[in-house]
Amino acid sequence: MSDDAQRPGDALAPVIKEVGVPLDQRRAFELFTRRIGEWWPLATHSVEGDRALGCAFEERAGGRLYEIGPDGAEHTWGTVQTWDAPRGLTMTWHAGRGPEAAQLLEVTFTPSEQGTTVRLVHSGWEALGEEAAQERANYEPGWDYVLSFFTPIGA
Amino acid sequence: MRPPQAALAALADPTRRAVLERVRRAPRSVKEVADGLPVSRPAVSQHLAALKRAGLVSERRDGRRRVYRLDPAGLAPLRRYVEQLWDDVLAAYATAAEEQAGGN
Numbered sequence: 001m002s003d004d005a006q007r008p009g010d011a012l013a014p015v016i017k018e019v020g021v022p023l024d025q026r027r028a029f030e031l032f033t034r035r036i037g038e039w040w041p042l043a044t045h046s047v048e049g050d051r052a053l054g055c056a057f058e059e060r061a062g063g064r065l066y067e068i069g070p071d072g073a074e075h076t077w078g079t080v081q082t083w084d085a086p087r088g089l090t091m092t093w094h095a096g097r098g099p100e101a102a103q104l105l106e107v108t109f110t111p112s113e114q115g116t117t118v119r120l121v122h123s124g125w126e127a128l129g130e131e132a133a134q135e136r137a138n139y140e141p142g143w144d145y146v147l148s149f150f151t152p153i154g155a
Numbered sequence: 156m157r158p159p160q161a162a163l164a165a166l167a168d169p170t171r172r173a174v175l176e177r178v179r180r181a182p183r184s185v186k187e188v189a190d191g192l193p194v195s196r197p198a199v200s201q202h203l204a205a206l207k208r209a210g211l212v213s214e215r216r217d218g219r220r221r222v223y224r225l226d227p228a229g230l231a232p233l234r235r236y237v238e239q240l241w242d243d244v245l246a247a248y249a250t251a252a253e254e255q256a257g258g259n
Binding site: 017035040 | 166172175176179225227229230231233234237238240241242243244245246247248249250251252253255256
């Protein structure tokens with residue numbers, strides 16, 4: 001996994017991550033999307049924490065990526081903007097927050113000698129401040145709140 | 156770590172994020188920031204003051220002008236968090252991919 005910052009020292013630049021996997025492009029895309037519920041670390045990265053039952057993509061532009069809670073309630077993490085299987089997708093990202101705090105996520109799958117290189121670009125992440133401040137009206141959530149992006153306070 | 160509430164509150168306002176984006180590209184005076192935004196100069200001044208209190212921008216005197224620039228230190232904890240999130244997620248994905256490849 002490389003930390004491929006475009007402009008070193010630019011604190012607001014998109015966060016870019018890459019990983020190589022030993023699967024062809026189609027299988028790598030399907031594992032990331034249709035089978036996301038098999039590997040996503042729900043216990044640590046979900047709204048409901050270890051009570052979450054799963055997560056799933058609706059595989060089309062306008063579809064959601066959502067989490068299924070223990071009572072069947074769905075938490076939308078973001079909405080697909082472009083669906084270009086098996087080359088990639090773009091989506092909004094506001095897991096644990098309302099859509100007013102939406103950021104942009106782009107995931108691309110490029111064939112490589114070993115299989116496929118998956119590249120993830122998360123831009124506009126500074127909007128994570130949005131809902132935290134609304135919550136401040138009621139209590140002082142502080143940094144812990146934003147760092148619990150997914151995980152409920154106290155979990 | 157710097158007290159974070161101020162940084163979060165400062166980032167919560169879309170106009171303030173636009174101001175931050177303006178000074179990110181190059182150090183600018185209040186006037187230069189205001190020229191690119193549909194916001195009055197006094198309002199820009201207030202946004203810059205809030206960003207400065209939050210540790211997100213720094214201010215330097217250049218003759219009679221005050222020039223503001225992005226201070227990366229204020230954003231570092233949030234950026235580190237986002238980096239860690241995707242490191243964790245992609246590590247889990249890669250493990251699943253390797254299991255699938257090994258099982259084929």
